[in-house]
Amino acid sequence: MIALSGGVGGAKLALGLAHSLPAEELLVVVNTGDDFEHLGLAICPDIDTLVYTLAGLDNPETGWGRAGDTGACMAALAALGGETWFFLGDGDLAMHLERTRRLGAGERLSEVTADLARRLGVGALIAPMSDDTVRTMVRTTAGELSFQHYFVRERCRPAVTGFHFAGAERARPEPRLMQALAEGTARGIVLCPSNPFISLDPILALPGVRAALATTARPVVAVSPVVAGRALKGPTVKMMDELDLPRDALTVASRYRDILDGFVLDTADAALAEAVSAMGIEPMVAATVMTTRADRIALARAVIGLLDRLRAAP
Amino acid sequence: MIALSGGVGGAKLALGLAHSLPAEELLVVVNTGDDFEHLGLAICPDIDTLVYTLAGLDNPETGWGRAGDTGACMAALAALGGETWFFLGDGDLAMHLERTRRLGAGERLSEVTADLARRLGVGALIAPMSDDTVRTMVRTTAGELSFQHYFVRERCRPAVTGFHFAGAERARPEPRLMQALAEGTARGIVLCPSNPFISLDPILALPGVRAALATTARPVVAVSPVVAGRALKGPTVKMMDELDLPRDALTVASRYRDILDGFVLDTADAALAEAVSAMGIEPMVAATVMTTRADRIALARAVIGLLDRLRAAP
Numbered sequence: 001m002i003a004l005s006g007g008v009g010g011a012k013l014a015l016g017l018a019h020s021l022p023a024e025e026l027l028v029v030v031n032t033g034d035d036f037e038h039l040g041l042a043i044c045p046d047i048d049t050l051v052y053t054l055a056g057l058d059n060p061e062t063g064w065g066r067a068g069d070t071g072a073c074m075a076a077l078a079a080l081g082g083e084t085w086f087f088l089g090d091g092d093l094a095m096h097l098e099r100t101r102r103l104g105a106g107e108r109l110s111e112v113t114a115d116l117a118r119r120l121g122v123g124a125l126i127a128p129m130s131d132d133t134v135r136t137m138v139r140t141t142a143g144e145l146s147f148q149h150y151f152v153r154e155r156c157r158p159a160v161t162g163f164h165f166a167g168a169e170r171a172r173p174e175p176r177l178m179q180a181l182a183e184g185t186a187r188g189i190v191l192c193p194s195n196p197f198i199s200l201d202p203i204l205a206l207p208g209v210r211a212a213l214a215t216t217a218r219p220v221v222a223v224s225p226v227v228a229g230r231a232l233k234g235p236t237v238k239m240m241d242e243l244d245l246p247r248d249a250l251t252v253a254s255r256y257r258d259i260l261d262g263f264v265l266d267t268a269d270a271a272l273a274e275a276v277s278a279m280g281i282e283p284m285v286a287a288t289v290m291t292t293r294a295d296r297i298a299l300a301r302a303v304i305g306l307l308d309r310l311r312a313a314p
Numbered sequence: 315m316i317a318l319s320g321g322v323g324g325a326k327l328a329l330g331l332a333h334s335l336p337a338e339e340l341l342v343v344v345n346t347g348d349d350f351e352h353l354g355l356a357i358c359p360d361i362d363t364l365v366y367t368l369a370g371l372d373n374p375e376t377g378w379g380r381a382g383d384t385g386a387c388m389a390a391l392a393a394l395g396g397e398t399w400f401f402l403g404d405g406d407l408a409m410h411l412e413r414t415r416r417l418g419a420g421e422r423l424s425e426v427t428a429d430l431a432r433r434l435g436v437g438a439l440i441a442p443m444s445d446d447t448v449r450t451m452v453r454t455t456a457g458e459l460s461f462q463h464y465f466v467r468e469r470c471r472p473a474v475t476g477f478h479f480a481g482a483e484r485a486r487p488e489p490r491l492m493q494a495l496a497e498g499t500a501r502g503i504v505l506c507p508s509n510p511f512i513s514l515d516p517i518l519a520l521p522g523v524r525a526a527l528a529t530t531a532r533p534v535v536a537v538s539p540v541v542a543g544r545a546l547k548g549p550t551v552k553m554m555d556e557l558d559l560p561r562d563a564l565t566v567a568s569r570y571r572d573i574l575d576g577f578v579l580d581t582a583d584a585a586l587a588e589a590v591s592a593m594g595i596e597p598m599v600a601a602t603v604m605t606t607r608a609d610r611i612a613l614a615r616a617v618i619g620l621l622d623r624l625r626a627a628p
């Protein structure tokens with residue numbers, strides 16, 4: 001099973017999948033367009049959200065960082081006049097320090113990620129979408145901003161006009177993803193309920209990924225990140241408004257129409273199932289709001305069931 | 315007033331001097347031979363000991379790091395399989411992160427040091443002995459070791475056979491030191507009670523420093539780091555033994571005989587005063603064991619008094 005994921009929403013479904021499949025059967029391919037260098041450290045927000053969530057170390061209140069982490073370093077940094085707009089907890093810093101050190105020593109991000117996740121007890125394989133650098137740039141009415149400047153420093157305030165994934169055209173996608181798509185060996189592929197513009201589009205922008213998803217022998221499904229016209233977290237709906245797109249799940253389904261065999265709508269959006277069908281995509285209605293661990297596992301099992309049905313279909 | 319200093323012992327006297335002189339009159343020139351890159355960070359142990367001590371943030375129990383600092387990052391790093399033999403507290407990490415960032419942005423170590431010290435409320439000027447990289451290498455019976463590998467990782471266990479200050483021959487000494495020595499403008503120069511081999515020798519190994527100290531118009535004094543045949547902290551006496559040097563204050567005085575006008579012996583070593591005199595160096599006996607802040611100020615005032623007497627002498 002392959003999951004394509006951004007941060008929080010994707011991590012929730014990935015946790016459910018990790019509890020529903022043998023560990024070695026799950027490959028989570030994670031957006032790295034949000035990655036950036038800060039304070040000299042290589043920071044990979046979505047990878048870390050996946051690693052921490054699957055390791056049971058995540059902070060459910062923030063959606064980033066570690067539960068119960070302290071901020072002694074940031075407090076001291078403030079006293080030194082350093083940059084503190086991007087908060088890094090004391091325990092979380094270890095991840096960035098060690099990753100930066102190992103990348104500097106010549107290891108690939110995928111190696112470092114797999115090893116650090118394993119050391120924290122994660123059984124599933126978490127892989128960056130590419131070992132090559134891709135940087136999401138956000139085009140706004142206030143000019144082009146690097147992703148974290150838009151997202152954290154400016155708190156998504158500038159109105160979005162478009163996106164650019166710098167480096168995507170030269171980046172080599174995760175080879176296990178490409179091999180599984182080419183050989184049709186995955187049980188299925190799920191696009192997690194992540195922001196389509198800034199979490200999934202960067203993965204799909206890598207050379208060959210979208211075409212391979214469109215032509216792979218195995219089913220591809222997506223779980224809508226939009227429920228009843230609202231995003232559970234983050235600026236998905238704000239971006240839809242600013243881009244003059246209808247703020248509903250159908251916008252997501254139509255965006256990925258060329259690659260989707262199935263689409264999971266929340267029960268609140270059951271009325272949209274017919275429109276999904278009309279796009280030639282199999283709709284499934286399920287409870288997609290994942291508050292508890294049980295919710296995550298239930299949704300994961302529903303997604304696996306949908307993939308299995310689609311795979312068995314003629 | 316100029317003080318040449320290593321870490322803990324030097325910082326104690328520097329604190330006393332800082333409380334005995336107008337802030338702008340004290341320049342502390344600090345050994346950087348102990349500096350190293352670790353976890354991708356530029357770490358300057360002696361500079362930080364000086365900064366923390368003069369800022370009142372020092373940890374008197376360890377002699378390094380910050381009082382009351384926490385270790386969440388190191389604990390998390392251990393879980394990731396990272397290197398934890400060199401402990402970096404969470405608050406202390408801010409210093410290394412910010413220094414590394416600013417050096418990477420092209421600032422000189424002296425600029426960064428002065429600014430960070432100022433932000434922590436230090437009035438005296440703390441300057442690295444050079445903005446150029448010098449690395450103390452310790453020759454031992456177990457081979458040559460970089461300083462921190464010898465000092466922290468191997469806990470000074472290998473027997474020392476010599477030292478090498480890599481880069482010293484090409485390093486430019488702190489210009490304010492050289493200018494004050496050349497122009498004879500300092501009230502005096504004190505070699506703090508620091509380890510002669512690994513704290514003071516690196517400074518004296520910089521091009522022109524020793525000759526300038528020998529010829530400057532202003533008095534140069536040293537405070538013995540050895541009291542009654544023992545060092546108050548660190549491996550000074552162990553090194554003397556391994557180098558077949560007598561383990562007493564006279565070894566220090568004779569080592570710096572060419573540059574010293576005065577030498578401060580502890581009251582426990584009053585009997586050595588005559589031998590110091592016989593070297594052509596003015597001895598002074600004082601309480602050099604600085605346990606309390608009052609001890610530090612009293613010794614600093616005694617040193618200032620000695621320098622003033624030597625300057626006034628014909």
